[in-house]
Amino acid sequence: MAARAGGQGGKQPTINDVAAMAGVSKKTVSRVINRSEFISDKTRKSVQQAIETLGFVPNPQARALAFRRNFLIALLHDNPNAQTVLNFQQGVLDAIKDSDLALLVRPVDRGSDKLLDDVRLFLEKQRPIGAMLLPPISENDDLAKICEDLGVRYVRVGSAPLDDARHCVSSNDREVVAEAVGKLIALGHRRIGFVRGPAGFRSAAEREEGFRAALAAAGLSLPDELYAPGNYRYTAGVEAGEAMLSLEEPPTAVFVSNDEMAAGVMSVAHGKGLSVPADLSIIGFDDSPTATHIWPALSTVRWPIREMGSRAARTLVADFLGSGAKAADDENPVMPSTFIERQSVAPPRG
Amino acid sequence: MAARAGGQGGKQPTINDVAAMAGVSKKTVSRVINRSEFISDKTRKSVQQAIETLGFVPNPQARALAFRRNFLIALLHDNPNAQTVLNFQQGVLDAIKDSDLALLVRPVDRGSDKLLDDVRLFLEKQRPIGAMLLPPISENDDLAKICEDLGVRYVRVGSAPLDDARHCVSSNDREVVAEAVGKLIALGHRRIGFVRGPAGFRSAAEREEGFRAALAAAGLSLPDELYAPGNYRYTAGVEAGEAMLSLEEPPTAVFVSNDEMAAGVMSVAHGKGLSVPADLSIIGFDDSPTATHIWPALSTVRWPIREMGSRAARTLVADFLGSGAKAADDENPVMPSTFIERQSVAPPRG
DNA sequence: TTGTATGCGTTATCAA
DNA sequence: TTGATAACGCATACAA
Numbered sequence: 204m205a206a207r208a209g210g211q212g213g214k215q216p217t218i219n220d221v222a223a224m225a226g227v228s229k230k231t232v233s234r235v236i237n238r239s240e241f242i243s244d245k246t247r248k249s250v251q252q253a254i255e256t257l258g259f260v261p262n263p264q265a266r267a268l269a270f271r272r273n274f275l276i277a278l279l280h281d282n283p284n285a286q287t288v289l290n291f292q293q294g295v296l297d298a299i300k301d302s303d304l305a306l307l308v309r310p311v312d313r314g315s316d317k318l319l320d321d322v323r324l325f326l327e328k329q330r331p332i333g334a335m336l337l338p339p340i341s342e343n344d345d346l347a348k349i350c351e352d353l354g355v356r357y358v359r360v361g362s363a364p365l366d367d368a369r370h371c372v373s374s375n376d377r378e379v380v381a382e383a384v385g386k387l388i389a390l391g392h393r394r395i396g397f398v399r400g401p402a403g404f405r406s407a408a409e410r411e412e413g414f415r416a417a418l419a420a421a422g423l424s425l426p427d428e429l430y431a432p433g434n435y436r437y438t439a440g441v442e443a444g445e446a447m448l449s450l451e452e453p454p455t456a457v458f459v460s461n462d463e464m465a466a467g468v469m470s471v472a473h474g475k476g477l478s479v480p481a482d483l484s485i486i487g488f489d490d491s492p493t494a495t496h497i498w499p500a501l502s503t504v505r506w507p508i509r510e511m512g513s514r515a516a517r518t519l520v521a522d523f524l525g526s527g528a529k530a531a532d533d534e535n536p537v538m539p540s541t542f543i544e545r546q547s548v549a550p551p552r553g
Numbered sequence: 554m555a556a557r558a559g560g561q562g563g564k565q566p567t568i569n570d571v572a573a574m575a576g577v578s579k580k581t582v583s584r585v586i587n588r589s590e591f592i593s594d595k596t597r598k599s600v601q602q603a604i605e606t607l608g609f610v611p612n613p614q615a616r617a618l619a620f621r622r623n624f625l626i627a628l629l630h631d632n633p634n635a636q637t638v639l640n641f642q643q644g645v646l647d648a649i650k651d652s653d654l655a656l657l658v659r660p661v662d663r664g665s666d667k668l669l670d671d672v673r674l675f676l677e678k679q680r681p682i683g684a685m686l687l688p689p690i691s692e693n694d695d696l697a698k699i700c701e702d703l704g705v706r707y708v709r710v711g712s713a714p715l716d717d718a719r720h721c722v723s724s725n726d727r728e729v730v731a732e733a734v735g736k737l738i739a740l741g742h743r744r745i746g747f748v749r750g751p752a753g754f755r756s757a758a759e760r761e762e763g764f765r766a767a768l769a770a771a772g773l774s775l776p777d778e779l780y781a782p783g784n785y786r787y788t789a790g791v792e793a794g795e796a797m798l799s800l801e802e803p804p805t806a807v808f809v810s811n812d813e814m815a816a817g818v819m820s821v822a823h824g825k826g827l828s829v830p831a832d833l834s835i836i837g838f839d840d841s842p843t844a845t846h847i848w849p850a851l852s853t854v855r856w857p858i859r860e861m862g863s864r865a866a867r868t869l870v871a872d873f874l875g876s877g878a879k880a881a882d883d884e885n886p887v888m889p890s891t892f893i894e895r896q897s898v899a900p901p902r903g
Numbered sequence: 904t905t906g907t908a909t910g911c912g913t914t915a916t917c918a919a
Numbered sequence: 920t921t922g923a924t925a926a927c928g929c930a931t932a933c934a935a
Contacts, residue, residue, distance in 0.1 A: 470850075
């Protein structure tokens with residue numbers, strides 16, 4: 204059981220109890236709590252002693268009122284992908300578990316015309332010390348501006364730098380996609396299909412650019428019939444698969460902009476009696492659980508989402524603590540994605 | 554943009570501004586905010602008028618301090634399944650979006666020996682009005698007791714009633730599993746395998762009981778070689794599949810206690826050149842994204858997780874508002890799961 | 904380096 | 920049905 208020495212009358216001890224026991228004023232106790240520099244080692248120790256024996260824990264509500272800021276960090280997202288959001292949360296928690304911050308989660312609706320007002324009201328009320336924006340809403344500049352206006356620190360998460368280093372954590376989708384597609388080409392593939400992510404998503408654009416860069420580097424072109432639109436959903440993958448695999452000269456490989464759509468393409472291949480990877484190589488993106496659950500296991504790109512969550516939270520915290528601003532400046536805000544080879548890729552037949 | 558009539562000096566208007574404008578005391582304004590009954594309609598209206606024109610929003614931090622309670626509800630979980638957690642969150646948000654509650658998310662580690670202390674400290678500090686416990690930690694009675702001790706309302710989510718109706722939202726896993734397995738039997742299957750969930754999980758036990766009930770009802774038995782342990786992970790499904798499908802007389806169908814393991818079994822079937830469902834019918838549980846991403850699409854049981862989230866949150870809120878306690882008592886806390894037939898089930902060969 | 908007085912914005916007490 | 924005043928627990932300005 205938790206050892207709670209208890210103040211008086213079973214209630215939680217307050218700063219007053221600590222002050223009384225240590226024989227100092229509450230302000231001095233406050234200074235110790237907030238790590239003020241102007242404190243003699245002696246009094247600091249005696250105060251810490253009292254805090255210890257009393258089992259005193261500062262009341263976050265009172266601090267929030269006085270600070271005009273809640274000791275929370277908010278995660279704003281539009282539920283693009285459950286695993287992504289949850290992995291990110293996990294990373295955030297890794298970073299804040301030893302602080303006394305807590306995580307506030309706020310799903311929003313990017314399609315709503317009240318999105319901006321919703322977020323503004325939320326931040327005004329909750330007053331978190333910082334907010335983290337997950338893609339795709341991280342790409343919304345108005346949202347960032349709202350944070351700025353309200354004095355809420357923010358970090359935008361994206362597949363490419365969206366803001367200055369202080370306000371952004373990103374991966375390098377473009378490069379890694381180019382690398383992955385390059386391997387396809389090295390294996391001998393010449394007709395390589397592409398399934399795109401939704402219009403207006405930066406991640407979709409980045410992945411496409413990486414794809415095209417790899418093709419260009421090898422002097423290959425992308426015929427229209429091997430280019431399919433998509434929306435990151437399974438059904439879009441199915442549609443793209445049906446279209447491409449019905450071609451007279453179908454592709455021997457395809458890069459699909461996320462795993463879920465890749466699963467759709469693979470289903471179509473199975474349905475048509477094609478063998479993956481013998482008849483068709485497939486590469487996805489995300490390294491979601493789906494990637495390993497389907498058969499054969501999908502080669503894909505792992506997004507360092509947990510690390511990004513941790514990094515985003517650390518940036519916010521360091522920024523908040525001020526002094527520790529080093530953490531935010533030292534680290535490179537671009538975190539590398541990695542290509543993961545599994546069973547869905549092989550040289551083309553013949 | 555949000556229409557904020559603003560108090561004075563660009564800052565947020567406070568209760569004092571409202572009181573001044575309406576010509577009443579702040580306590581009266583407070584009464585209006587908190588829907589006290591002892592207010593004349595006339596003053597109520599004039600106060601509401603002032604609130605409106607000022608664009609006043611009560612400061613949650615101040616209220617939290619005075620109420621000794623934060624206007625938050627906490628979600629405690631042990632990350633069993635990303636989709637489940639996120640769907641649940643979505644349901645919670647459906648329920649609280651018109652209140653001024655916010656959602657605090659707290660992943661915990663059920664393996665840690667500090668679990669209880671962690672949760673206690675978290676609740677002591679954050680002082681949410683209520684907490685929701687997701688399985689498997691919802692099965693931990695000590696956790697419920699901690700909530701009770703701290704005066705934090707709680708709701709436990711499970712696959713069977715874990716507590717009294719006021720503190721529990723559950724599904725009816727057992728019945729639905731029995732129904733699903735019954736269909737297998739009706740199709741003519743006689744050798745049906747079973748892959749279990751992890752020991753100590755109530756959901757695993759419920760599903761097994763449902764499975765056995767269906768078998769018993771048909772006078773069938775479960776040979777040892779068709780019973781496999783598992784842990785809800787893909788690899789456990791693979792192991793179970795390898796074992797069962799290497800048998801001299803393999804099963805013609807298998808019920809797997811969750812989708813992820815079912816995907817593992819299906820991979821093994823594919824690898825052995827077996828056709829699903831012609832050679833092997835498979836049923837999973839969860840209706841996770843995986844169920845539709847694999848090929849063929851998996852017949853499974855849909856857990857009403859979003860509805861449960863919504864229900865859990867409404868219970869907490871109603872309980873908190875006191876008056877509206879009806880919501881908590883009227884509704885049946887058991888929410889039905891449903892069997893979903895897709896392509897992974899067919900009659901046995903021959 | 905430390906203490907005093909006061910503020911943060913709301914609710915509770917108790918009297919009017 | 921209302922209001923004056925005291926909590927709520929901590930932080931800040933300004934003194935000492």
